[in-house]
Amino acid sequence: MRIPKTLAALFAIAACGASVAAFADNPVGFYVGAGAGESQIRSDDSNYGYPGYYNDYQTAWQGLIGIRPIKLVGLEAVYIDFGQPSRHQNFDFNVSGSDSHPTAPALFAVGYLPIPIPFIDIFAKAGAARLSTNVTDFVQQACVAGGPCPYFVPTSRHQVIDTRFAYGAGVQSKFPFGLILRGEYTRISSPFGDPDALLVSALWQF
Numbered sequence: 001m002r003i004p005k006t007l008a009a010l011f012a013i014a015a016c017g018a019s020v021a022a023f024a025d026n027p028v029g030f031y032v033g034a035g036a037g038e039s040q041i042r043s044d045d046s047n048y049g050y051p052g053y054y055n056d057y058q059t060a061w062q063g064l065i066g067i068r069p070i071k072l073v074g075l076e077a078v079y080i081d082f083g084q085p086s087r088h089q090n091f092d093f094n095v096s097g098s099d100s101h102p103t104a105p106a107l108f109a110v111g112y113l114p115i116p117i118p119f120i121d122i123f124a125k126a127g128a129a130r131l132s133t134n135v136t137d138f139v140q141q142a143c144v145a146g147g148p149c150p151y152f153v154p155t156s157r158h159q160v161i162d163t164r165f166a167y168g169a170g171v172q173s174k175f176p177f178g179l180i181l182r183g184e185y186t187r188i189s190s191p192f193g194d195p196d197a198l199l200v201s202a203l204w205q206f
Helices: 005-024
Strands: 031-043 055-070 073-081 087-091 094-112 120-141 151-174 179-188 195-206
Touching: 031 179, 055 094, 055 195, 073 087, 073 120, 094 151, 094 179
Parallel strands: none
Antiparallel strands: 031 055, 031 195, 055 073, 073 094, 087 094, 094 120, 120 151, 151 179, 179 195
16 A cells, blocks of 8 residues: 555654654654544535435544644644545436545644643644545446446546645543543535544654
């Protein structure tokens, strides 16, 4: 499986940042993390059923790096993959359809509530995401003996890339040795249907 260029760049930045943080005693609150969860991918385009309305649940994952220079404010760079649903629609006397695969690098400003519990943080975040939606169109072929049935063949692929508003909120708990466990909700606004995800992540603050 190929690692996306954006994710590779995030890991490279994280490695450099980790070295800097180690020598500087982490004055900016540098951290890295990764997580997984469930996404909801939807299409709002119901024009003649193409690409068709669908509302699908998939497995999502993310990688992130961040800083928290002061208690109430931080900054995060995230790469999130919402997963790839497959929805085939009926048109006339043929069977065809499409699937979409949204991914996005995003930059968030993070605000933390000033609650008097030292090991719990409640936060909200807002920022911009470079949302990339890869759409594949399919048409059904005749079943082949001994092969899969129904059998779908891709007829075209195209990619839509746009900078969109992104936001989220969550809660995290701090543990010894810099470990942080987080649960969060993230959503990206899109004219094709807003992808969103509920994610559980493990973070390490240096």
